[in-house]
Amino acid sequence: MNLLRLATRELRANPLSALLAALLLAFGIATLVVLLLFVRQIEGRFTRDARGIDLVVGAKGSPMQLILSGIYHLDAPTGNIPLAEAERLAQLPMVGKAIPLGLGDSFMGFRIVGAPIDYIEHYEATLATGRLYGKPMEAVLGAEVARTAALAPGGSFVGSHGIAEGGDAHGDKPYQIVGILKPTGTPLDRLVLTPIESVWAVHEAHGEHVEAAEPVHDGDHKPGQAHEQGGEPAREVTVVLIQYASPLAAVQLPRLVNQSGVLQAASPAFEIARLMRLIGVGRDVMNAFAVLLIAASAAALLVALLSTLRGRQYDIAVMRLLGASRAKIFATMVIESLLLTTLGALGGLALGHLLAEGLGLWLAAEGQPAISGRQGLMEELWLLPLAWLIGLVAALLPAIRAARTDVAGLLAKG
Amino acid sequence: MSPNAALCIEDLAHRYGERTVLSLDRWQVERGEAWLVTGPSGCGKSTLLAVVTGLLRPTSGSVRVIGQNIAPMQESRRDRFRGQHIGFVPQVPHLLATLTVIENLLLAQFLAGVAQNRALARSLLARLGVADRAQANPASLSRGEAQRVTLARATINRPALLLADEPTANLDDAACSATLDLLRETAAASEATLIVATHDARVKPGFVRQLALAASP
Structure with a gap:
């Protein structure tokens, strides 16, 4: 038994609203991944094709x-x-x-x-x-x-x-x-x-x-x-x-x-830079959309965690009776949230690459330069800590509430 | 004060604002004894249990459990102390529904910070007659089975004190005496000192030592 296992079991018991939040996060992350892959690959391709041409x-x-x-x-x-x-x-x-x-x-x-x-x-x-x-x-x-x-x-x-x-x-x-x-x-x-x-x-x-x-x-x-x-x-x-x-x-x-x-x-270098700035406007709009999705996922996660609290009061009371400190109760909630956002982020990364590959195949069929979803970028590694940050922020309020559960009062009520 | 005391309370008072909800000059419980705490609703039974378990820090007084005064301890130390030395059986048996029966027992070891011992958990379930339910989901247990598992969980860390809060509420006479026997047996087997808080008159004849709390004015 450990906190991780406790959190996993809890998530498995109430998967629906939690998974919805993870799904929203996955969509947001996937959008970011697709954008990242497209912009980097187009830029890389344009630069590569123009190499040696001044x-x-x-x-x-x-x-x-x-x-x-x-x-x-x-x-x-x-x-x-x-x-x-x-x-x-x-x-x-x-x-x-x-x-x-x-x-x-x-x-x-x-x-x-x-x-x-x-x-x-x-x-x-x-x-x-x-x-x-x-x-x-x-x-x-x-x-x-x-x-x-x-x-x-x-x-x-x-x-x-x-x-x-x-x-x-x-x-x-x-x-x-x-x-x-x-x-x-x-x-x-x-x-x-x-x-x-x-x-x-x-x-x-x-x-x-x-x-x-x-x-x-x-x-x-x-x-x-x-x-x-x-x-x-x-x-x-x-x-x-x-x-x-x-x-x-x-x-x-x-x-x-x-x-x-x-x-x-x-000059190719100059024109490519200009083109990327033009593409940048569209990219910024999509980025804003992705940020919106991620913010929505944080809100959904917050609501999902808060809504489980009422049903878990007695669980929390029992854990406290068995020797769990408030910090441990807090940690259980945060771990649950981090598990969910990690799941969402990994799902989003997979989905993003899948989407990029699909869009790339479609573009290739349309005669556009091909984009591949089968390559990773170092920048994508930032998405995981981002997801953790979101998990932490979303879990803060529910975790504080959980830690503050009035165990003595709960027992007095019977 | 006897150094052998399982519990020794002196000059205990707990107030909410101006209202005194619990006041107890002196109460000493020796190891191996079985005590009944009685009194009408609102007499401070629950508050006393919360103070003895260390969930509540009393306004004043000392609460020594196996010689250690838990009243002035930091909350996290009280939590750890409770996990290791105090077993608690709530009025309604409550098991974590997301875990299996045996995992509920392992949880008690984990949260108390002691090594997790599956064999010990199994033997305890066997002693209480619920060995076959070790892998069961708590929701599938009968009330009696749930009570036995709760008892196993409360005593797995061999606590010095075993507290039971209204263990016979809503039970018929037969179940009432069976529950009391079970509490005594379990306490004896784990060498724990038993303290039962109740307002159930049926329980009184079974206990020699009783602490009667008066309703606060």
Whole structure:
């Protein structure tokens, strides 16, 4: 016999209202866990995907859009820039590595990206099967594309115009699949990679240049914006991913790029920080909701413990008669409360991870970057002491009342 | 004062405000004796029991239990002392419903701060004829069984004093005398000094030593 056992038995005898309080706490904690997992994983993913990329250069527009489309392939591109401009940029001594990308078409909703092999190497991706592309109209599929489309090297497919599903098919120019990448956990998983010349070739066949500046859901062809120079279409790229040669470039290069008429430079680090601040507002609202749930659980716990007191007066009297001090009576109540909140917190942690995993799978099906519930964070460890604090605070009043039980008076009444 | 006294009370008074609810000049109980405390309702029987168990600190006077004055002790020390040296049988047998019968006995050892001894608990239940109910839920016990278990629990730590508060209230004559016999036997077996507080006239003939408390004015 000990206090822990006594408290467990007591909880088992009156489980309903106590479990309700624990459940509320579990919901509150689960909300916090989901938020924590989402924010940390999105932040971590955004940072990881942008590693080694100091600057993204593309057409003028929203810098956030440029980053989202250029690095993460989430938003619509801002437009195209002349290849000549991109090449001039790559020659600058401040530029260490420059990776030009050509966007505009898609296959089954996955973006077809014209890119040099450097791009694949940048993310340290390796082949699962086949080989890397060597000439135009050869394609390497990201792991998720290959899985979804059930295609293997040797197969072929045609891209459709626009970066969303439902664009016109470029039926006359099929791509040959030569390789499939292993899963990398980077944007490459969801991309179809091909030499940038393929992108040019597909659109030359259509008598137009690479058209990327369309909204995501707009499959219509628009007339070209500029660069219709005679019959020869101008070569264009959509973005150039740049790694600085030296830290000094961070000061000079963005200014230099932005001074030019058509180009815009955006810093991933800066834009990610801005994005996280924007997400932060939503997160704060959810946080407030979680705090509300946790406060409600504390109130429910208080009521649950208080309501058991009346029925336990004689138990408390007997314990005192058997030698229990007031402190021990107090402790029994607190231990009960702590047991409940520990249960609630552990349940909440499990529920939170389950929810995050479920939401992650749903998001992945929707084509968003995947979130996993199968990883833990150090911050989550704080939730347990938080639950204990709540258990302690909620138990304080009932425990004091229990300790003050008038045993002599109770016995006199018989 | 005999050093052998199980209980020795001197100049005891307890007041609530101006009202004196208990006043006792001197009462000495030797070890092994059996005493009856009688008196009408409101005479201070309950208060006396609360003072002797150390639940209540008297306004004045000394209360020596096996030689130790518990009146001036700190409350937590009185609690510990009560757990180890005083057994109490309340009017209505009350067992913790969340524990089994034998766990109720182990609880008494735990709360008194002595080693928990399951074998001792079992032998005590056997002596009181309720060995087969050791794992039972208290709610399933008859009143008689519950009373026996309560007695076992009150005496498991071999207390110097065994106090019983109105043990025969609401009992028929047969049950009344059976209960008194059980109290005497149990007290004798655990070498405890028995003190029974009652206003039940049927009990009086059975006790040689009686303390009659008068109703306070």
